[in-house]
Structure formats: C-alpha cells, structure tokens
Amino acid sequence: xxxxxxxNSWVRFLLWQVSGIFLLAVFGLAVYLYYLDIEVKxxxxxxxxxxxxxxxxxxxxxxxxxxxxxxxxxxxLQLLRYKNxxxxxxxxxxxRGNALYLRSRPFRFPTGQVDAKLVKISFSKAYITRVxxxxxxxxxxxxxxxxxxxxxxxxxxxxxRVLVRIEDVPPILIDTLLAVEDRxxxxxYGIAPLSxxxxxIANIRAGARVQGGSTLTQQLVKNFFLSSEKxxxxxxxxxxxxxLLELRYSKDEILQAYLNEIYLxxxxxxxxxxxxxxxxxxxxxPLATLNHGQIALLVGLVKGASYYNPRRHPQRARQxxxxxxxxxxxxxxxxxxxxxxxxxxxxxxxxxxxGSISRYPAFLDLVKRQLRRDYSPQDLATAGLRLYTTLDPIxxxxxxxxxxxxxxxxxxxxxxxxxRLQVAAIVTDAGSGAVRALIGxxxxxxxxxxxxxxxxxHVGSLIKxxxxxxxxxxxxRYKLNTVLxxxxxxxxxxxxxxxxxxxxDKQYHGRVSLISSLANSYNVSTVRLxxxxxxxxxxxxxxxxxxxxxxxxxxxxxxxxxxMSPFEIMQMYQTISAQGFQTPIRAISSxxxxxxxxxxxxxxxxxxxxxxxxxxxxxxxxxxxxxxxxGRSVYRHLGDDxxxxxxxxxxxxxxxxWFAGMSGDKVAVVWLGADDNQPINLTGGGGALKIWTDIxxxxxxxxxxxxxxxxxxxxKVPVLLHQKQKRICNNKHVLPFVSGYLPKGPERLxxxxxxxxxxxxx
Amino acid sequence: MKLFLLVLIFFxxxxxxxxxxxxxxxxxxxxxxxQEIEAGLPVETxxxxxxxxxxxxxxxxxxxxxxxxxxxxxxxxxxxVRLLERAIDISPNNPYAWQRLAMVRLKQHKYFxxxxxxxxxxxxxEANDALRMTNWQIIAEAKRAQMNAPANP
Numbered sequence: 001x002x003x004x005x006x007x008n009s010w011v012r013f014l015l016w017q018v019s020g021i022f023l024l025a026v027f028g029l030a031v032y033l034y035y036l037d038i039e040v041k042x043x044x045x046x047x048x049x050x051x052x053x054x055x056x057x058x059x060x061x062x063x064x065x066x067x068x069x070x071x072x073x074x075x076x077l078q079l080l081r082y083k084n085x086x087x088x089x090x091x092x093x094x095x096r097g098n099a100l101y102l103r104s105r106p107f108r109f110p111t112g113q114v115d116a117k118l119v120k121i122s123f124s125k126a127y128i129t130r131v132x133x134x135x136x137x138x139x140x141x142x143x144x145x146x147x148x149x150x151x152x153x154x155x156x157x158x159x160x161r162v163l164v165r166i167e168d169v170p171p172i173l174i175d176t177l178l179a180v181e182d183r184x185x186x187x188x189y190g191i192a193p194l195s196x197x198x199x200x201i202a203n204i205r206a207g208a209r210v211q212g213g214s215t216l217t218q219q220l221v222k223n224f225f226l227s228s229e230k231x232x233x234x235x236x237x238x239x240x241x242x243x244l245l246e247l248r249y250s251k252d253e254i255l256q257a258y259l260n261e262i263y264l265x266x267x268x269x270x271x272x273x274x275x276x277x278x279x280x281x282x283x284x285x286p287l288a289t290l291n292h293g294q295i296a297l298l299v300g301l302v303k304g305a306s307y308y309n310p311r312r313h314p315q316r317a318r319q320x321x322x323x324x325x326x327x328x329x330x331x332x333x334x335x336x337x338x339x340x341x342x343x344x345x346x347x348x349x350x351x352x353x354x355g356s357i358s359r360y361p362a363f364l365d366l367v368k369r370q371l372r373r374d375y376s377p378q379d380l381a382t383a384g385l386r387l388y389t390t391l392d393p394i395x396x397x398x399x400x401x402x403x404x405x406x407x408x409x410x411x412x413x414x415x416x417x418x419x420r421l422q423v424a425a426i427v428t429d430a431g432s433g434a435v436r437a438l439i440g441x442x443x444x445x446x447x448x449x450x451x452x453x454x455x456x457x458h459v460g461s462l463i464k465x466x467x468x469x470x471x472x473x474x475x476x477r478y479k480l481n482t483v484l485x486x487x488x489x490x491x492x493x494x495x496x497x498x499x500x501x502x503x504x505d506k507q508y509h510g511r512v513s514l515i516s517s518l519a520n521s522y523n524v525s526t527v528r529l530x531x532x533x534x535x536x537x538x539x540x541x542x543x544x545x546x547x548x549x550x551x552x553x554x555x556x557x558x559x560x561x562x563x564m565s566p567f568e569i570m571q572m573y574q575t576i577s578a579q580g581f582q583t584p585i586r587a588i589s590s591x592x593x594x595x596x597x598x599x600x601x602x603x604x605x606x607x608x609x610x611x612x613x614x615x616x617x618x619x620x621x622x623x624x625x626x627x628x629x630x631g632r633s634v635y636r637h638l639g640d641d642x643x644x645x646x647x648x649x650x651x652x653x654x655x656x657x658w659f660a661g662m663s664g665d666k667v668a669v670v671w672l673g674a675d676d677n678q679p680i681n682l683t684g685g686g687g688a689l690k691i692w693t694d695i696x697x698x699x700x701x702x703x704x705x706x707x708x709x710x711x712x713x714x715x716k717v718p719v720l721l722h723q724k725q726k727r728i729c730n731n732k733h734v735l736p737f738v739s740g741y742l743p744k745g746p747e748r749l750x751x752x753x754x755x756x757x758x759x760x761x762x
Numbered sequence: 763m764k765l766f767l768l769v770l771i772f773f774x775x776x777x778x779x780x781x782x783x784x785x786x787x788x789x790x791x792x793x794x795x796x797q798e799i800e801a802g803l804p805v806e807t808x809x810x811x812x813x814x815x816x817x818x819x820x821x822x823x824x825x826x827x828x829x830x831x832x833x834x835x836x837x838x839x840x841x842x843v844r845l846l847e848r849a850i851d852i853s854p855n856n857p858y859a860w861q862r863l864a865m866v867r868l869k870q871h872k873y874f875x876x877x878x879x880x881x882x883x884x885x886x887x888e889a890n891d892a893l894r895m896t897n898w899q900i901i902a903e904a905k906r907a908q909m910n911a912p913a914n915p
Contacts (some may be wrong), residue, residue: 065821111841428852431850448866579882603847605878607878707885708810712807714811715806716805716808734808742807
C-alpha cells in the first residue's frame with residue numbers, strides 16, 4: 001500500500017470519528033433542548049405561578065334611608081386608602097357640610113366590572129338621605145363601593161402576586177421598563193449580544209447602570225427556572241431557554257409574564273413578585289393610578305429590590321429613581337417641565353406595609369374552614385381565586401373597639417390581673433345568617449387559638465331557652481303564665497351522687513310563672529320543668545335549633561353543663577331569631593376566578609325545624625329577660641323604644657360569662673372567660689352583656705319586631721311576676737297564647753291559688 | 763269598753779292590710795270573671811298589640827323588589843337572587859322578598875328551598891291573604907315536584 005493510500009485511510013478514519021462525535025453532540029444537544037423545551041412549556045402553560053386567593057369584605061352598599069353616619073363612611077374610605085382631597089381623582093373623597101363627595105375606584109365585582117363614579121352622599125344625622133351620581137346628574141337607588149381586601153390565603157412558599165394583564169398595565173410603565181432594561185425587546189430573539197456591548201458602553205459613559213445587558217426574556221428565565229449563581233453553564237442554559245421561550249410564545253405573552261414574575265421586594269416571609277403587587281406594597285395604590293415618579297421607582301427596583309429598598313435605603317432608592325426618570329426624559333416619555341417635579345418629590349412610599357396576614361385572622365380562619373368542603377387547600381392558596389365574604393369592617397371595628405375598652409374595666413371590676421380575661425364574639429344578620437363580625441380572642445390580629453370557633457366551654461343558662469321551648473311546644477300543658485315550682489329537689493342519678501341544684505341567689509322562690517322563671521334564670525324550676533319534659537325531648541329541641549355537639553343525657557345538661565363553642569351557640573340563637581328556621585351561619589357569599597368567572601355561590605338556605613308559635617312565645621320570654629330579668633341593664637344604654645331579646649349565661653364558679661341575643665336585624669353572642677378555666681368572677685349580666693350592649697348599640701338598626709303567627713292570640717291574664725326580687729301578681733297582664741289553649745277555669749285563678757297555697761303552707 | 767273595741771277593730775283592719783295580699787295590684791277579678799271561671803270558660807282574647815300590626819316597607823326595599831321583578835321576568839335569576847338577598851339583608855322580615863326568592867328557586871328546580879322559603883314568607887306575612895295564597899301555590903308545586911323528582915338539586 002502506498003503512503004498516499006495509508007494517509008487517505010487515516011483521514012477517512014478521522015473524518016468518520018469527527019463526524020460521529022459531531023452527530024453525537026448534535027443529538028445530545030437536541031435531546032437537551034427537547035428537555036429544556038418541556039420545562040419551559042410546563043412552567044409557562046401549567047400552573048405558572050402560585051397566586052394566593054384574595055379575600056374581600058362585603059361591599060358597602062349606600063342608599064337612601066340607610067343608617068350610616070358620615071364618620072362611619074369615612075372609616076370605610078380610609079380603610080380602602082382613599083385620599084382626603086378635593087381633586088376628584090379616582091380614590092379620593094372629601095366632606096363638605098352634610099355631604100361627602102367621592103370618586104370610587106373601578107372594580108370587578110362578581111356580577112361584572114363597574115367603572116369609577118363621582119358620587120355625592122348626603123346625610124341627615126346618622127342616616128343617608130340621598131346618593132347622587134354627579135356626572136350623570138342622577139339619583140342612585142343603590143351604590144356599592146369596592147370591597148375592602150381583608151387578606152389572602154397564601155401558598156406554603158410564600159410568594160405573592162397581584163396578576164395583571166398587559167392591557168391593564170399603564171403604557172408608561174412598559175415604555176420605561178423597555179427603555180431601561182431592554183430597548184430592543186420587540187426585535188431580538190431572546191438574547192442580544194450587541195445589546196450587551198451597547199449597554200456596557202452606555203453604562204461606562206453614564207457612570208451608572210443605565211441600561212441592562214440581559215434581555216427581559218433572559219431575566220424572566222432566570223427568575224422562573226434558574227438560580228442567581230453566575231456560572232458559565234447557567235449562562236448557557238439561560239441563553240438556550242430564552243431562545244426556546246421566544247420560539248414558543250409571543251412578545252406580549254413574555255412581557256406579561258415578566259410584569260407578573262419580576263421580584264420587587266420582601267415582606268418578612270412573603271416575596272413580592274410583579275408590578276401589580278409592588279404597587280400596592282409600596283404605594284397602597286392600584287397600578288393604573290401610579291404617576292411617572294412612582295413608576296420610575298418601581299422600574300428602578302428591577303436592578304436590585306433589596307439594594308434599592310425605599311424603606312430601608314431611601315437615599316439609594318432616590319438615586320435610582322433619578323436615573324430612571326432621566327431615561328424617561330431622554331426617551332421623551334416624560335415632559336421636561338415635569339421631570340424636576342418628580343425628581344424632587346418625596347418617594348411617597350407608605351410607612352406601614354400592608355401585611356400579607358389578614359387584619360381579621362379569626363374571620364379568615366372561618367372562611368377557610370367553610371371553603372374546605374368545596375376547595376382543596378392547594379387551590380385556595382395557589383389558584384388566585386377571589387373570595388367575597390360577608391364581613392362588615394364597620395361592625396368588626398365596633399366590636400373590637402368595645403372589647404378593647406371594656407376588658408380592662410371588667411378585669412378591674414372582677415379584681416383580675418391584667419390580660420387575664422379572654423373573649424370571643426360573633427355578630428350575624430338575623431335574616432340571612434351572614435357573619436358580619438368575628439373575634440377569636442383579645443389579640444385581634446393574632447393567629448392563635450380561635451375561641452369563637454374552637455373554645456368548647458360550658459354554656460350555663462344559655463341552654464335554658466331550649467328547655468322552655470320544649471315546654472311551649474306543648475301548649476295544652478304549658479303557657480307563659482303556667483305556674484312552675486321553684487322549691488328544693490334532689491335527683492337520684494343511679495350510681496352517681498344525687499344532685500340538688502340551687503339557684504344563683506341560694507334561695508328558693510316558691511311558685512313562679514314560666515315566663516318569670518326564664519326571665520330571672522331560676523335553676524331549680526328549670527330543672528324541675530326539664531325533668532318533667534324529659535332529657536331526650538330537650539335534646540331533640542337542641543338539635544332542631546341547630547346544635548350538632550353531642551349532648552349527654554344528664555340532668556345537669558338542663559343547666560348548661562354541656563360544652564359548646566360560641567359559634568354553635570350563635571347557630572342556636574340564629575334559629576330562634578329566624579322564627580324557628582335553621583339558617584346556616586355563613587361567612588362567604590361567592591367565589592370567582594382571578595378573571596372574574598363565577599365558581600361558587602353561597603346563597604341563603606333555610607329549613608323550618610320548629611313551630612313558629614312556640615318560638616314566638618319563647619321570644620316573649622326572652623324579651624322579658626331584658627325588661628325585668630337578668631338583662632335589664634341593657635335599656636339604660638339602648639333606650640326603651642329599641643326592643644331586644646336575649647339570655648345571659650353564667651357557669652359554675654363563674655368560669656364563663658355569656659350573653660346571646662338579638663335585635664330586629666342582628667344576632668350577637670359574646671363569651672368571656674379565662675383560658676385555664678379558672679373563675680373570672682363575672683356573671684353573664686355583669687360581664688358579657690356589657691360588650692353585647694355596646695355591639696348592638698353600634699351595629700343594630702332595627703328594633704325587634706317579631707311577626708305574629710296566625711295561631712297566636714292575645715289575652716289579659718293573671719301572671720305571677722318576679723321583678724326586682726319581689727313577687728307580684730298581675731291579674732291583667734297581656735300575654736300571647738296558642739289559639740285554642742287559652743287559660744280557663746282554675747287556670748284563671750293562678751294568683752289567688754298560688755298565694756293562698758303558700759299562705760296555707762305558712 | 764267602746765274605746766277597747768275601737769282599738770281592736772283598728773288593729774284587726776291594720777293586720778288584714780299587712781298580710782301581703784298583693785293579688786289585686788291592677789284590679790281584682792270581677793263578678794263576671796268569677797262566673798266565667800265557674801263555667802270553665804277561657805279568657806277572652808284581645809286585639810294584638812298595635813306595633814305588631816304595622817307593616818312598613820322601606821323605599822329601598824320597594825325599589826329592590828321592583829328591580830327583582832324585572833330581572834325575574836327577563837329570566838335573569840342570578841341577578842334576581844342578588845337583589846332579593848340584598849332586600850332581606852336590609853329588611854329580614856319582609857315576606858315579599860322571601861316569597862320572590864321562593865319563586866326563583868322554583869324556576870331553578872331547587873324545590874326543597876322553594877318550599878321552605880314560601881313557608882317562611884307565610885310565617886312572616888300571616889295577615890296577608892293574597893300573599894299566603896300565592897305561597898301555598900308555590901309550596902304545592904314544590905312538593906309535587908319533589909315527589910316526582912327524588913334527587914333535589
């Protein structure tokens with residue numbers, strides 16, 4: 001073989017080797033690109049982000065005749081961060097004389113988008129007299145403010161966003177961003193080597209980073225997929241993935257993702273991603289309302305959100321803003337005559353950060369529990385749902401206010417050490433069962449034990465209405481003026497020790513009317529009544545009232561030696577206030593997607609479980625509690641013409657102080673106690689009632705007006721009344737009765753019989 | 763002796779007035795009452811208290827009900843429910859709002875709720891025969907539908 005032939009065979013061999021290696025490399029690259037492509041696609045098109053659910057309070061409805069003062073409206077507006085000025089800009093208000101003027105913000109309600117409106121609300125004392133649309137010069141029947149964002153349900157990894165669509169982003173923000181970070185965004189293919197060089201030159205000339213070298217696509221890829229380490233392999237991956245992203249998706253899609261992904265700050269555990277949330281976080285304003293200066297500050301944060309943090313490093317933030325404003329001016333995005341105005345303006349960042357944690361954690365806890373039936377925790381925390389709840393911040397504030405003022409006074413009165421008393425309170429609408437306020441402890445903002453939902457405590461006399469309701473459901477045997485016996489009784493309990501209940505005042509009151517026995521919360525007559533009726537029957541009544549807890553069939557159950565939470569007690573009294581219709585207590589009215597598509601509604605649903613005439617008679621007795629019984633102090637504060645009904649509850653050794661009751665439009669339950677279940681030296685009337693009275697005074701607008709069922713008739717009858725520790729017999733007391741079961745014969749001699757019998761005994 | 767008798771009568775009368783007989787704090791039983799008692803007759807009824815007989819509808823509730831009627835006729839039941847629930851929030855004892863809600867639930871085939879809401883409307887509007895008549899019709903239709911369709915939506 002010739003030398004030439006030998007050389008040829010080596011070259012061929014080498015060529016084959018190189019070709020093979022080259023093909024292998026290409027194949028390897030193709031496989032790698034395929035793998036990268038799958039990752040890019042999955043992240044972009046799957047659950048791109050974990051977006052927390054937004055939880056809103058009820059929208060405040062304004063209409064002629066609504067009981068609402070200008071100050072209360074102002075409270076709501078301040079909560080919504082409306083500015084008090086006369087500019088008539090979106091999100092501003094001012095008062096003048098008896099009127100309040102505001103320009104509302106646009107908002108996407110569950111029913112659809114509502115644009116901003118310029119509105120005048122006229123007041124007379126504590127009522128709205130007119131609501132006027134000033135631009136259309138028309139009176140509005142009903143106008144809703146956007147609801148207050150009370151918090152969110154966050155994913156485990158604690159990222160937070162307010163998603164924005166590209167069409168909702170102010171053009172000046174996009175233009176500024178591109179001018180600073182990626183001028184050729186719309187013309188490159190994901191990477192731009194020339195841009196890197198150009199940026200380098202511009203930055204050297206300016207002595208500052210006035211242009212970015214990475215494209216927005218590269219920055220997005222880095223945020224989405226990669227770590228921030230500056231290695232060669234990471235740079236290669238970044239470039240390849242940027243190219244793939246550009247191949248797969250449009251420029252606008254990439255830009256929109258960037259606007260929602262870019263890291264712009266930190267709030268404790270919560271990372272602030274995207275311009276939508278950053279706008280709220282720094283300025284407490286929606287993105288659409290930002291001015292040039294504010295936009296310049298946010299765009300400046302892209303380079304380094306921690307380094308240029310305006311709260312911690314205001315000087316750096318100001319310098320960075322200056323750089324961005326200069327870019328705006330040079331790119332003709334900012335008129336020259338306003339450049340100086342924005343450059344010298346204060347940063348305008350709000351001092352207090354809007355917390356990720358809800359202002360109302362106990363209520364939010366209830367919302368999450370009620371949604372568990374329909375939504376997984378994952379969906380709630382990551383799908384960006386919009387949850388519209390029933391919470392009324394005005395009423396919530398009234399409850400918190402009362403608790404804050406009353407607790408120290410009650411601790412002093414009961415000679416307890418400071419911070420000893422704990423509290424739970426719930427307020428609902430009488431008709432619909434909507435929760436308007438809820439506190440789970442004296443630390444309103446804390447995330448600890450939620451006493452409103454989870455404190456299982458003895459309920460004491462709060463259970464007695466169930467005993468009397470059981471009796472009144474049998475009108476042939478029991479009427480409101482039926483005489484009961486309040487005299488010593490001993491109940492044998494099989495193997496257990498006999499039980500001899502006593503009254504609170506350690507006295508026995510002899511013969512008492514049913515209505516007086518409940519009004520004064522006598523224990524002994526109640527136990528006698530309950531034992532005659534039967535424990536099972538009383539338990540059935542409790543179930544009909546909505547109680548789901550296990551009720552033990554011990555005689556002490558008749559005096560409330562049963563554990564229940566304030567929430568369950570609320571359900572019981574809600575049923576009473578709703579004429580015997582069980583109306584589930586609800587905290588949510590609807591759920592939509594982030595785009596506003598309706599997912600779930602939570603309408604009013606009811607079920608009749610008790611006879612309306614029995615409930616009517618019980619209400620008469622519960623009204624008597626407030627006029628002459630254990631709740632009578634209430635009318636010192638409410639005024640005689642505002643009728644309410646309710647029941648106090650005090651447990652053994654004064655461990656718990658309860659009050660539950662209703663007006664014409666609200667039902668409220670208050671519990672006081674100590675977490676270690678030790679005595680607190682407060683009765684229901686002396687403790688919880690004080691807070692209950694404050695709540696009703698501030699939140700209830702209608703006096704109790706119980707509709708009269710058709711089977712109820714009225715008559716003047718003799719009644720043994722116990723008022724102010726005296727017993728009197730009123731022969732002509734007006735009481736309701738079930739038709740066909742009026743007192744007759746000897747029943748009409750109640751007063752004579754009762755007193756004569758006692759005189760004989762004496 | 764006369765003096766002694768006078769003193770005795772005086773003290774006897776005084777003793778009687780102090781025996782704690784407080785039966786007749788607002789008028790005693792009349793002869794007619796006693797005759798009726800002996801005859802085993804029940805007490806006579808009296809008209810219900812004035813405040814229970816007055817039904818007042820706030821202007822805003824009237825407007826909401828009117829709008830709800832319009833959306834109901836347009837078959838926009840979601841809007842109707844929203845308006846009626848708003849009316850109930852403002853005026854929880856308005857029997858018309860509950861009745862209209864019952865009618866919507868009937869249209870939505872939610873028969874159990876239609877029946878319950880109509881019953882509630884009846885309880886609230888006992889004095890109104892026309893309202894009750896309509897409610898009974900709703901209840902009858904809801905019961906019929908429930909019997910025919912065991913699976914309630």
